[in-house]
Amino acid sequence: MPFRIAPSILAADFLHLEKDIDLVNRCGDVIHLDVMDGTLVPNISFGFSVIDQISKVAKAPMDVHLMVVHPERWFKKVADDGVQMCSFHLEASGRRTSSFLKEIRALGMKAGVAVNPDVPVEKLFPYIGKADYFLIMSVFAGFGGQKFIYESLDRVATLKSELVKRKSDAFIEIDGGINLSTVKAVKEAGVDLAVAGSSVFGAADPAEAIKSLREA
Numbered sequence: 001m002p003f004r005i006a007p008s009i010l011a012a013d014f015l016h017l018e019k020d021i022d023l024v025n026r027c028g029d030v031i032h033l034d035v036m037d038g039t040l041v042p043n044i045s046f047g048f049s050v051i052d053q054i055s056k057v058a059k060a061p062m063d064v065h066l067m068v069v070h071p072e073r074w075f076k077k078v079a080d081d082g083v084q085m086c087s088f089h090l091e092a093s094g095r096r097t098s099s100f101l102k103e104i105r106a107l108g109m110k111a112g113v114a115v116n117p118d119v120p121v122e123k124l125f126p127y128i129g130k131a132d133y134f135l136i137m138s139v140f141a142g143f144g145g146q147k148f149i150y151e152s153l154d155r156v157a158t159l160k161s162e163l164v165k166r167k168s169d170a171f172i173e174i175d176g177g178i179n180l181s182t183v184k185a186v187k188e189a190g191v192d193l194a195v196a197g198s199s200v201f202g203a204a205d206p207a208e209a210i211k212s213l214r215e216a
């Protein structure tokens, strides 16, 4: 699978969202959409009224990252918006993780499990074969613009080698602090899809920024 970039709309220009979605349609690979509830994570982002609107102009696949305590309440809604990838946090799903993954797949989406940097990556192993992808947070979920946590590279490598060992074709997404100084290392560690918010939308030329990240 080629290395792909998912610009995070959290860092986009909310007054001119269509312009930024269009940029991702043209230059990005995936549109990353962060939904936060202020409880699982200490911030609130945007909800489904915004995603409904985005879905009308999205051409690139949409990737919804649910940072909420009851993700299962929203799977159907997310699917109805035509979203292709939907992830929730292991910290929120606990023992219901397998059934949540099943529900997401039954709705026709790729199902992902996300973990914060303080969750041992081995906790994801039981879901190999049940998840289509794993989202490794390389900052604590909640805010854009944080510094990349370098221990994330070992977490990715550990997960990657387990996926290879078990002949799984699940892919690895990473989220947080991805920029030109960190992207090469994450790619080498085994990441397939890198989320990038501030390093894309904060750049003078976001299209060029996406291209440089992808080719790093």
Ligand code: DX5
Pocket: 008, 009, 010, 011, 032, 034, 065, 139, 140, 141, 142, 143, 144, 145, 146, 175, 176, 177, 178, 195, 196, 197, 198, 199
């Ligand atoms: C943080 C979000 C990220 C965020 C990444 O909780 O999940 O998707 O937008 O932002 P950067 O790329 O600025 O670290």
Ligand code: ZN
Pocket: 008, 032, 033, 034, 065, 175, 195
């Ligand atoms: Zn995210």
